[in-house]
Amino acid sequence: MTQPVWTHIPIMAPEIADLLLTNPHGVYVDGTLGLGGHTRYFLTRLADDACILGFDKDEEALAIAQERTADKRLQAFHAGYTHAPEKLKELGINGADGALFDLGLSSYQLDNPDRGFSILHNGPLDMRFDRANPVSAAVVVNTWPLQELERILTDYGEEKNATKIALAIMRARKETPFETTEQLKKVVESVCPRYGKNHPATQTFQALRIACNAELDNVAQVLSVLAQIVKPGGRAAVLTFHSLEDRLVKNKFKEMAQSGAWKLINKHALAPSYEEVRHNRRARSAKLRVIERVL
Numbered sequence: 001m002t003q004p005v006w007t008h009i010p011i012m013a014p015e016i017a018d019l020l021l022t023n024p025h026g027v028y029v030d031g032t033l034g035l036g037g038h039t040r041y042f043l044t045r046l047a048d049d050a051c052i053l054g055f056d057k058d059e060e061a062l063a064i065a066q067e068r069t070a071d072k073r074l075q076a077f078h079a080g081y082t083h084a085p086e087k088l089k090e091l092g093i094n095g096a097d098g099a100l101f102d103l104g105l106s107s108y109q110l111d112n113p114d115r116g117f118s119i120l121h122n123g124p125l126d127m128r129f130d131r132a133n134p135v136s137a138a139v140v141v142n143t144w145p146l147q148e149l150e151r152i153l154t155d156y157g158e159e160k161n162a163t164k165i166a167l168a169i170m171r172a173r174k175e176t177p178f179e180t181t182e183q184l185k186k187v188v189e190s191v192c193p194r195y196g197k198n199h200p201a202t203q204t205f206q207a208l209r210i211a212c213n214a215e216l217d218n219v220a221q222v223l224s225v226l227a228q229i230v231k232p233g234g235r236a237a238v239l240t241f242h243s244l245e246d247r248l249v250k251n252k253f254k255e256m257a258q259s260g261a262w263k264l265i266n267k268h269a270l271a272p273s274y275e276e277v278r279h280n281r282r283a284r285s286a287k288l289r290v291i292e293r294v295l
């Protein structure tokens with residue numbers, strides 16, 4: 001069988017390049033390389049002696065990014081972006097000119113049923129960015145206690161039926177352990193009937209993805225070590241896709257700016273143009289925040 005050609009359209013690439021690439025000869029960190037869409041766009045704007053260090057937890061995405069980019073200015077690492085400070089140190093680089101964090105998951109991961117992220121396709125209940133991570137979505141629903149399930153559904157899914165869904169998961173897993181996305185969808189549907197245009201398990205899927213990849217913890221952690229990634233005069237850009245992430249970035253950037261060591265490049269989050277959203281529906285919830293290191 002032929003492999004599908006996976007795609008991911010980089011979001012707000014020209015806007016990010018305008019704000020982030022202040023030095024055409026510089027060193028940049030792409031903390032979430034994905035299929036390399038942003039990186040390839042950035043490389044068209046950078047000189048021959050520039051360099052991009054790309055990080056991703058997803059080894060399969062990383063291989064595609066490297067093959068499609070095929071540019072010696074890209075060095076790709078199978079590692080979480082929280083490891084960027086030690087990688088820079090190891091390479092003898094005293095801070096990058098800019099860093100991008102394009103949060104969440106790529107269309108490659110979402111559209112690939114084998115990865116278990118999508119509510120639209122049946123697949124294994126996986127949802128890990130990194131296949132080496134021992135905590136898959138199945139591990140969470142099959143083994144975490146009721147209170148933890150309720151907590152993640154409330155905190156990461158903003159799910160108002162968190163208790164009902166957590167209890168239904170507990171009951172169902174006693175009968176048959178969860179293995180597929182379809183099983184989970186059915187259990188959620190059994191206690192929350194379909195209403196409106198979103199599937200009732202949409203928020204549950206979001207909560208599980210955030211929990212098994214410790215997404216918000218990683219964002220908080222990388223923002224707290226940004227000064228070990230970006231040098232004075234350098235910038236960091238963060239693209240978020242839901243209010244939990246955006247709130248975290250907004251508050252952290254505000255705190256950093258108040259310290260005097262950083263300044264906000266845009267006071268309010270920037271959004272993709274109407275044209276971009278018309279061509280790429282997945283851009284519709286994107287928000288971009290950029291900060292510059294002053295000291």
Ligand SMILES: C[S@@+](CC[C@H](N)C(=O)[O-])C[C@H]1O[C@@H](n2cnc3c(N)ncnc32)[C@H](O)[C@@H]1O
Pocket residue numbers: 008009010011031032033034035036037038039055056057058061079080081082102103104105106129218
């Ligand atoms: C929205 S996609 C990036 C798409 C990319 N900008 C492009 O244009 O192709 C987000 C990527 O971040 C990766 N990711 C998520 N959390 C990560 C982390 N803590 N460290 C490194 N990569 C991470 C995911 O595996 C995914 O490939």
